[in-house]
Amino acid sequence: MSSTRASTSSRLSVHRSPVQLTSLLVGIAFLVVGVLGFVPGITTDYGQLSWAGPDSHAHLLGVFQVSVLHNVLHLLFGVAGVVLSRWPGAAKAYLLLGGVAYLGLWVYGLVVAQDVQANFVPLNAADDWLHLGLGAGMLLLGLLMPRRTSTGTAQTYAGPTAGGDVQ
Numbered sequence: 001m002s003s004t005r006a007s008t009s010s011r012l013s014v015h016r017s018p019v020q021l022t023s024l025l026v027g028i029a030f031l032v033v034g035v036l037g038f039v040p041g042i043t044t045d046y047g048q049l050s051w052a053g054p055d056s057h058a059h060l061l062g063v064f065q066v067s068v069l070h071n072v073l074h075l076l077f078g079v080a081g082v083v084l085s086r087w088p089g090a091a092k093a094y095l096l097l098g099g100v101a102y103l104g105l106w107v108y109g110l111v112v113a114q115d116v117q118a119n120f121v122p123l124n125a126a127d128d129w130l131h132l133g134l135g136a137g138m139l140l141l142g143l144l145m146p147r148r149t150s151t152g153t154a155q156t157y158a159g160p161t162a163g164g165d166v167q
Contacts, residue, residue: 016085019145023091026098026138027081034074037066054119065124073121088147095142102135 016024037060040046049058049068056067077098084090105121109128112118123131 017088017091017145017147019095019142019147020085020088020091022141022145023081023094024085026095026141027078027083027085030074030078030081032078033060034071034076034078036060037071037074052120052122053117054115054122056122059124063126064130065122065127067122070121092142092145092147095138095145099135099137099139099142102131102138104135106131106135 036042037058042061043049043066044059044062045057047058048056049066050056052067052069056065056070058066060066081094081098084094105123106128109123109125109131112123114122114124121127
């Protein structure tokens with residue numbers, strides 16, 4: 001292994017805990033989804049993308065109903081995940097509160113009819129079930145991912161020469 005690669009691995013494993021890495025990856029995933037929501041072709045019926053509400057008939061990957069507001073919310077949620085991944089406690093809170101928020105959005109999607117103005121994000125059945133999975137997944141990750149990296153974890157990823165302060 002080259003010294004550059006070892007130092008990068010060591011830096012990631014020693015200075016970022018598992019919960020921080022998880023928050024970072026979740027944040028990046030939301031950023032990607034937010035950007036893809038603005039890409040014609042990946043978002044079908046792109047010409048029918050509206051600011052908000054049930055009148056937006058654009059669908060990310062042809063499945064998930066999106067609007068400009070929906071995409072912007074994904075982008076903001078992604079930025080939050082990336083920024084909050086800098087601190088273990090904040091990363092954990094991001095995953096836990098994000099999980100609760102997505103479970104709340106799932107319930108909201110089940111209760112509000114798809115064709116009414118109260119469906120302002122907008123959401124369809126595919127969004128609802130995705131939100132259930134995201135909410136449950138984020139909650140589990142927030143509960144299960146350790147906030148600290150042990151020496152053993154650093155050595156597992158970077159080898160026995162991994163040094164420095166272990167968080």
